[in-house]
Amino acid sequence: xxxxxxxxxxxxxxxxxxxxxxxxxxxxxxxxxxxxxxxxxxxxxxxxxxxxxxxxxxxxxxxxxxxxxxxxxxxxxxxxxxxxxxxxxxxxxxxxxxxxxxxxxxxxxxxxxxxxxxxxxxxxxxxxxxxxxxxxxxxxxxxxxxxxxxxxxxxxxxxxxxxxxxxxxxxxxxxxxxxxxxxxxxxxxxxxxxxxxxxxxxxxxxxxxxxxxxxxxxxxxxxxxxxxxxxxxxxxxxxxxxxxxxxxxxxx
Ligand SMILES: Cc1cc2nc3c(=O)[nH]c(=O)nc-3n(C[C@H](O)[C@H](O)[C@H](O)COP(=O)(O)OP(=O)(O)OC[C@H]3O[C@@H](n4cnc5c(N)ncnc54)[C@H](O)[C@@H]3O)c2cc1C
Ligand code: FES
Numbered sequence: 466x467x468x469x470x471x472x473x474x475x476x477x478x479x480x481x482x483x484x485x486x487x488x489x490x491x492x493x494x495x496x497x498x499x500x501x502x503x504x505x506x507x508x509x510x511x512x513x514x515x516x517x518x519x520x521x522x523x524x525x526x527x528x529x530x531x532x533x534x535x536x537x538x539x540x541x542x543x544x545x546x547x548x549x550x551x552x553x554x555x556x557x558x559x560x561x562x563x564x565x566x567x568x569x570x571x572x573x574x575x576x577x578x579x580x581x582x583x584x585x586x587x588x589x590x591x592x593x594x595x596x597x598x599x600x601x602x603x604x605x606x607x608x609x610x611x612x613x614x615x616x617x618x619x620x621x622x623x624x625x626x627x628x629x630x631x632x633x634x635x636x637x638x639x640x641x642x643x644x645x646x647x648x649x650x651x652x653x654x655x656x657x658x659x660x661x662x663x664x665x666x667x668x669x670x671x672x673x674x675x676x677x678x679x680x681x682x683x684x685x686x687x688x689x690x691x692x693x694x695x696x697x698x699x700x701x702x703x704x705x706x707x708x709x710x711x712x713x714x715x716x717x
């Protein structure tokens with residue numbers, strides 16, 4: 466893991482408040498596991514702390530992140546122009562653990578697609594993908610995986626299944642409940658809670674990427690702890706022991 470300088474080569478508004486940022490790094494980031502993240506320096510002096518973003522894609526010295534504008538840091542980020550320089554610290558955290566064989570089911574909600582995008586790429590069409598968003602325009606966020614035929618839900622019913630992505634998964638659960646099934650999920654806390662409730666009876670193996678607020682990203686400040694069922698050491702750092710956790714080991 467290194468602090469690497471990056472030059473912005475694209476910062477495109479995909480839809481509403483979602484952006485895709487591409488950076489050319491001064492050196493390759495090395496091996497990146499799906500689910501790992503970077504701490505990105507927002508190129509503005511008023512935003513002191515770096516912000517964590519999942520590695521959406523990384524190929525040699527080209528790093529891509531997808532982000533949603535939610536506050537000050539991401540608002541500044543959306544304004545930065547091509548050729549500006551910044552720094553990324555990474556790759557950080559423990560990514561998804563993949564078994565050689567298995568039936569992989571990926572569930573993402575909203576900007577959670579950014580956290581599982583490289584996993585979908587790695588599994589190259591071998592996973593069933595469920596994606597939920599608010600309306601038809603956000604379906605563009607899965608544009609580059611459209612050939613994988615993801616099952617899509619929208620809250621307003623303007624595209625695909627009307628409702629949330631966990632309700633959509635519930636409809637298909639019987640057909641995907643086969644041997645060796647494992648779910649990989651990233652999305653809002655409420656999505657993770659409903660997912661846990663849905664699969665609680667069968668305790669289907671499930672890994673979730675949690676998006677805790679972070680300060681250092683290095684395991685030093687304990688600002689990102691998440692309570693787990695581990696009686697000896699219940700508090701685990703999302704940046705160090707996570708951000709991918711076993712769903713059955715964390716408290717939601
Ligand atoms: C491991 C990891 C990976 C992430 N990957 C991505 C990604 O790929 N794309 C993306 O858009 N975002 C991602 N996030 C969330 C992202 O880091 C925050 O949205 C960002 O830091 C917000 O910065 P801000 O300055 O714009 O918002 P702030 O001004 O800091 O906060 C604005 C609002 O957003 C809320 N908020 C801030 N951070 C989070 C968070 N982590 N979770 C939920 N609510 C939050 C605050 O409570 C507040 O209401 C990830 C977070 C983690 C920990
Ligand atoms: S963000 Fe500092 S310990 Fe995780």
